[in-house]
Amino acid sequence: xxxxxxxxxxxxxxxxxxxxxxxxxxxxxxxxxxxxxxxxxxxxxxxxxxxxxxxxxxxxxxxxxxxxxxxxxxxxxxxxxxxxxxxxxxxxxxxxxxxxxxxxxxxxxxxxxxxxxxxxxxxxxxxxxxxxxxxxxxxxxxxxxxxxxxxxxxxxxxxxxxxxxxxxxxxxxxxxxxxxxxxxxxxxxxxxxxxxxxxxxxxxxxxxxxxxxxxxxxxxxxxxxxxxxxxxxxxxxxxxxxxxxxxxxxxxxxxxxxxxxxxxxxxxxxxxxxxxxxxxxxxxxxxxxxxxxxxxxxxxxxxxxxxxxxxxxxxxxxxxxxxxxxxxxxxxxxxxxxxxxxxxxxxxxxxxxxxxxxxxxxxxxxxxxxxx
Amino acid sequence: xxxxxxxxxxxxxxxxxxxxxxxxxxxxxxxxxxxxxxxxxxxxxxxxxxxxxxxxxxxxxxxxxxxxxxxxxxxxxxxxxxxxxxxxxxxxxxxxxxxxxxxxxxxxxxxxxxxxxxxxxxxxxxxxxxxxxxxxxxxxxxxxxxxxxxxxxxxxxxxxxxxxxxxxxxxxxxxxxxxxxxxxxxxxxxxxxxxxxxxxxxxxxxxxxxxxxxxxxxxxxxxxxxxxxxxxxxxxxxxxx
Numbered sequence: 001x002x003x004x005x006x007x008x009x010x011x012x013x014x015x016x017x018x019x020x021x022x023x024x025x026x027x028x029x030x031x032x033x034x035x036x037x038x039x040x041x042x043x044x045x046x047x048x049x050x051x052x053x054x055x056x057x058x059x060x061x062x063x064x065x066x067x068x069x070x071x072x073x074x075x076x077x078x079x080x081x082x083x084x085x086x087x088x089x090x091x092x093x094x095x096x097x098x099x100x101x102x103x104x105x106x107x108x109x110x111x112x113x114x115x116x117x118x119x120x121x122x123x124x125x126x127x128x129x130x131x132x133x134x135x136x137x138x139x140x141x142x143x144x145x146x147x148x149x150x151x152x153x154x155x156x157x158x159x160x161x162x163x164x165x166x167x168x169x170x171x172x173x174x175x176x177x178x179x180x181x182x183x184x185x186x187x188x189x190x191x192x193x194x195x196x197x198x199x200x201x202x203x204x205x206x207x208x209x210x211x212x213x214x215x216x217x218x219x220x221x222x223x224x225x226x227x228x229x230x231x232x233x234x235x236x237x238x239x240x241x242x243x244x245x246x247x248x249x250x251x252x253x254x255x256x257x258x259x260x261x262x263x264x265x266x267x268x269x270x271x272x273x274x275x276x277x278x279x280x281x282x283x284x285x286x287x288x289x290x291x292x293x294x295x296x297x298x299x300x301x302x303x304x305x306x307x308x309x310x311x312x313x314x315x316x317x318x319x320x321x322x323x324x325x326x327x328x329x330x331x332x333x334x335x336x337x338x339x340x341x342x343x344x345x346x347x348x349x350x351x352x353x354x355x356x357x358x359x360x361x362x363x364x365x366x367x368x369x370x371x372x
Numbered sequence: 373x374x375x376x377x378x379x380x381x382x383x384x385x386x387x388x389x390x391x392x393x394x395x396x397x398x399x400x401x402x403x404x405x406x407x408x409x410x411x412x413x414x415x416x417x418x419x420x421x422x423x424x425x426x427x428x429x430x431x432x433x434x435x436x437x438x439x440x441x442x443x444x445x446x447x448x449x450x451x452x453x454x455x456x457x458x459x460x461x462x463x464x465x466x467x468x469x470x471x472x473x474x475x476x477x478x479x480x481x482x483x484x485x486x487x488x489x490x491x492x493x494x495x496x497x498x499x500x501x502x503x504x505x506x507x508x509x510x511x512x513x514x515x516x517x518x519x520x521x522x523x524x525x526x527x528x529x530x531x532x533x534x535x536x537x538x539x540x541x542x543x544x545x546x547x548x549x550x551x552x553x554x555x556x557x558x559x560x561x562x563x564x565x566x567x568x569x570x571x572x573x574x575x576x577x578x579x580x581x582x583x584x585x586x587x588x589x590x591x592x593x594x595x596x597x598x599x600x601x602x603x604x605x606x607x608x609x610x611x612x613x
Contacts, residue, residue: 227536229549242534253427253436263426272423279533279554309553320421322559333559334421337566344570348577351495358495 013052013090027052030085037208038216039234051219052090058218059125061111061156062096065149066142066176066185067131070204071167072098078207079291091218094125097144108145111156118159126217127160129153131169132176133191136184153191162196162223163188164213168306171199171230178312189230198223199230201282203306208287209235229309231281240277240303243285246270270297274318276305389600392607394468394502395593402458403594405450406516410568412447416440417565421558448527455520468502471611472509481506500586502599502608508578515571519564526561530554 017027031048040048064072076099093099095111102110117123131149134141139150157163165188168174177185189197200213213232216224224232241247249255249269256263256270271278280303288295296303302318305311314322321332329336395403419425419440427434461469475481484506491498498505504512525547532541533554551557583590593599601607 228545233536237536239533248431251438252431252434253423253425253438253440254431254434255423255426257426276555279558281536305553305555308555309549310556311553314553314555314559321562322555324559324563325556333563333566336563337569340566340570341573344573348573351577355495 010056012055013057016057034215034219037212038219048219051221055219055221057090057092058161058221059092059094059114059123060096060128060214061094061114061125061160062099062128062130063149063153063156064097064144065129065131065133065153065169066183067167067169069098069130071130071169071210072096074202074204074207075166075210076207077290078211091126091214115156115159124161125159126162126164127156127195128164128166128214129170129188130166132173132185132187134176134183134185135191136182141183150191153188157192157195160195162198162217163192164217165189165197165199165201165230166210167205168201168203168311171201172309174203175312196223197230198226198232201231201236201307203311205307206235206283206287206289209283227281235283236281236307238281238285240280240282240285240297244277244297245285246297264300267300270300270302272320273302274316274320275302276308276311276317277303280305280308282307387603390603390607391589391598391600392502393466393597394599395597396461396465396469397597398457398461399465399469400594400597402454402461406454406458407572409447409451409454410572413444413451414565414569416444416447417562420444421562445531448524448531451520452524452528455524467608468504468611471501471503471608472506472512474506474510474513481509485510497582497585499610500588500601501611502601503611505611511571511574515567519567519571522560522564523568526551526557526564530557530561 014027017030018024022030028049031052032045035042035045035048038048094114095107097107100107114123114125118125131142133139133148133150133153135150139148142149144152165171169176169185170188173181173185173187176183177187189199198213198217200210202209212235213224216232216234224234227233227236241250244250246267246269249267250271254263254266254268255272256268257272258264259273269275275297277297284295284303285297288298304317305314319332321334323330324333324336326336331339420437423437423440425436427436462473488498488505488507492507501508525544528540528544529547532538532543532545533548535541536545548554548557551560579590588601589596589599601609
């Protein structure tokens, strides 16, 4: 099966599906489910059908840089659509060193061939990047097949149609870019220029969000509508806070104060336990995780804001406010503020005391002068 | 008791002090609305950042955080409107509406700043100004003006977070990625709020001290608008010199 797929460039998704005995009826229902998972209106289903019937499947090169592969782990657990459908039917995943069967020189040859073909204008491909590139010391801290990942990334991105940045590593830098960032890890958009990039942050991103983004770009051949920082609006338009099942407790002012208190048992809001829901844009509250089983806040733990910039440095996770970035001061702004206020009080008291001493001395000198 | 003679015996034929309108009514209105807004914003802000009350009963019967946030937003609207009103009055008002402003390109402002600072360091009070002296002007510019911009921009950006693409997010949402994310924006909003409190404490102290020592009507001037000056001087003759 895999053989026929790899050797069939130019085939559409419908071609592949019908070759495998999928009926027209099943194909149409597949399109409807896909449209629904993309958040499209019912009238858009024919557009999905047409795209999957007429457009040749886009080849995808999936690179792995400085990362932990949690994005891939998440991706293969997608249930709507299931990853198997995406990988085997919808896209032509030509290069992914984690998932593919080939190894060694063959693998690199596939990537180089695809780049050559794109250079000659014979094909187009999408570059999906998991992880980021260390830039310090010429990028030696991450090498793939004898080349630095920075070079691989730039070489592959140059002829890509567009770039998908998987996960917080590729979007924001994530843990390997945490202060003091010893390897100079830089997110994808700081390593390459002049390519449209869609950012799919999260550590990892939700499986259905990943397959949803892939499905969208492959169905329509363009990037979905992006927000200010380059995330697809259809999945990152709302804060967890605004769709949270504990939101009513937030508005009521009922908060968990410690992990085993009465409020925790009653499912109150986790705001005071450092929940990052109020500043985190993601689809966790909608799609949940593991096929809709649960999600962090649903199971009683605050959000750590893994899809937000700098979440790794804005600790601690169990405190409401980020530490002040002032050098040498490891404290929340509240502590800094109280210290400043106390300093102002001490300063005023000292000033009054100094004034009193000065007046006293002046009066003493005056009295002496009178006595003399 | 026998000493009570000269000052109370008869008013001098010529007045020793004259008074001038320094703070026009828009300034005074702004000042008190701003003070009120600050107190409300700071107290509600403290609650929002660290909610201490925990109402009993079911969530549907309570709206504590909701009402506190609403109050915060209303006070923020008052603060913001007042802020821009005061900025307009910088040009529309009398000469004292601009007094003390850091005209860093003018030598006179620097001279006034150095002299006033030196006077304070010697535990003196400096010259009596009708408007703000340069040091006061600098302090007002640093905390309520620049700090006010920070509070308004970060506040509206955070306010707009619930509705990306909405009006407030389109207007101020760029602040959040600039500051490195929503949580850091909260942090700056919070830190600068404390600077406002420190400013308010020092402000009240200096006004009370200067007002009681110099007896030129400094304290009452924010209600009456008027300050006193020696009859043999031109009003505001020490301002910005």
